[in-house]
Amino acid sequence: MTGIGEEPDGATPLDPDELEGLKFKHVTTRGELNALEQANVESGLIWLGRRRKNDVLSEEFVRELHRRLFGDVWNWAGTFRQTEKNIGVDPVQIGMQLRMLLDDARYWAEHGTYPPLEAAARFHHRLVQIHCFPNGNGRHARIMADEYLRHCFDHKPIDWAAGHDLMNENKRRDEYIAALRAADAQNFSLILNFVGADSFDA
Numbered sequence: 001m002t003g004i005g006e007e008p009d010g011a012t013p014l015d016p017d018e019l020e021g022l023k024f025k026h027v028t029t030r031g032e033l034n035a036l037e038q039a040n041v042e043s044g045l046i047w048l049g050r051r052r053k054n055d056v057l058s059e060e061f062v063r064e065l066h067r068r069l070f071g072d073v074w075n076w077a078g079t080f081r082q083t084e085k086n087i088g089v090d091p092v093q094i095g096m097q098l099r100m101l102l103d104d105a106r107y108w109a110e111h112g113t114y115p116p117l118e119a120a121a122r123f124h125h126r127l128v129q130i131h132c133f134p135n136g137n138g139r140h141a142r143i144m145a146d147e148y149l150r151h152c153f154d155h156k157p158i159d160w161a162a163g164h165d166l167m168n169e170n171k172r173r174d175e176y177i178a179a180l181r182a183a184d185a186q187n188f189s190l191i192l193n194f195v196g197a198d199s200f201d202a
Contacts, residue, residue, distance in 0.1 A: 012085050018134040021075040034167055036073050041139060044069035048147070056147045057102045059095070062132065065144065070136045081134045088131025097130045109152035116153035117197035118188070120145040125183040125191055138166070158195045 027033050047068045055061065067078025080094045089097050101123070108119045124145035131137050146157035164172035179190035 012087060012131065012135055012137065014135055015083055018074075018076065018081075018083070021134075023073055023075060033073075037070060037136070037139075038167075040072040041069050043072065045143070048143070054151050056144070056151050057106050059098060059102070062098060062102075062144065065147075066133050066136060066140050069140060069143070070133075074135070076134055077136075078133075080132055083134070085131055085134075088129070088137075094130060094132050098127075098132060101126050101130065105148060105152075109148075115197070116149055116155040117158070117195050118192060119153070120149045120155075120158065121183075121188065121191045121195045121197065123148050124195075125180055125188075128180060129184065160195075 022033075024036060027036065044065070048065070053061075063078045063080075070077035080091065081088070082091050084091065088094075104126075105119070105123045108114055108122075113119065114122065124141050127141040127144055128137055133140065142158070142160050149155040149157060160166060160176075162172055164170050166173050166176060175190075175194060179194045182188075182190045
């Protein structure tokens with residue numbers, strides 16, 4: 001069984017200081033950590049379902065959602081990362097890049113720049129690309145994209161996993177990572193296909 005510092009392809013490795021932020025010092029395997037995080041994510045989704053405010057396109061909400069999803073496990077949940085990673089913008093650029101994305105996403109929704117699923121796919125990709133937090137960015141960005149769809153387009157959420165576990169290596173995860181990497185090169189066809197956008201909604 002892999003240790004908590006060993007990540008599957010496409011995941012963000014944690015540095016020693018970030019690993020120190022783990023609230024459960026007895027956890028030594030990736031499986032144990034995944035189980036803790038999944039329980040926290042489920043708790044965060046309950047909070048999200050009860051939340052009354054509708055403005056999801058704010059830095060405050062981006063941070064609070066991450067804290068709710070991962071704050072029972074990590075001391076740094078909801079705090080922008082301070083270190084360089086194998087993905088993501090320079091840490092000093094995170095706040096500015098996030099604000100630009102949120103402004104763009106609001107404009108897309110208000111002006112019909114893209115159909116809903118394409119807007120959500122582009123929003124999700126860019127949020128992952130910025131990589132605001134030390135870890136949990138993929139799960140956080142998928143939930144953010146679903147909330148963007150729900151609040152800004154009155155659209156149902158995306159079936160990201162399609163019956164698979166995106167936290168573990170499998171064909172669906174491989175397709176997801178490949179779609180994100182293609183979008184990094186401005187080829188959005190794979191991620192549009194991944195989220196189920198067809199010719200009528202892409």
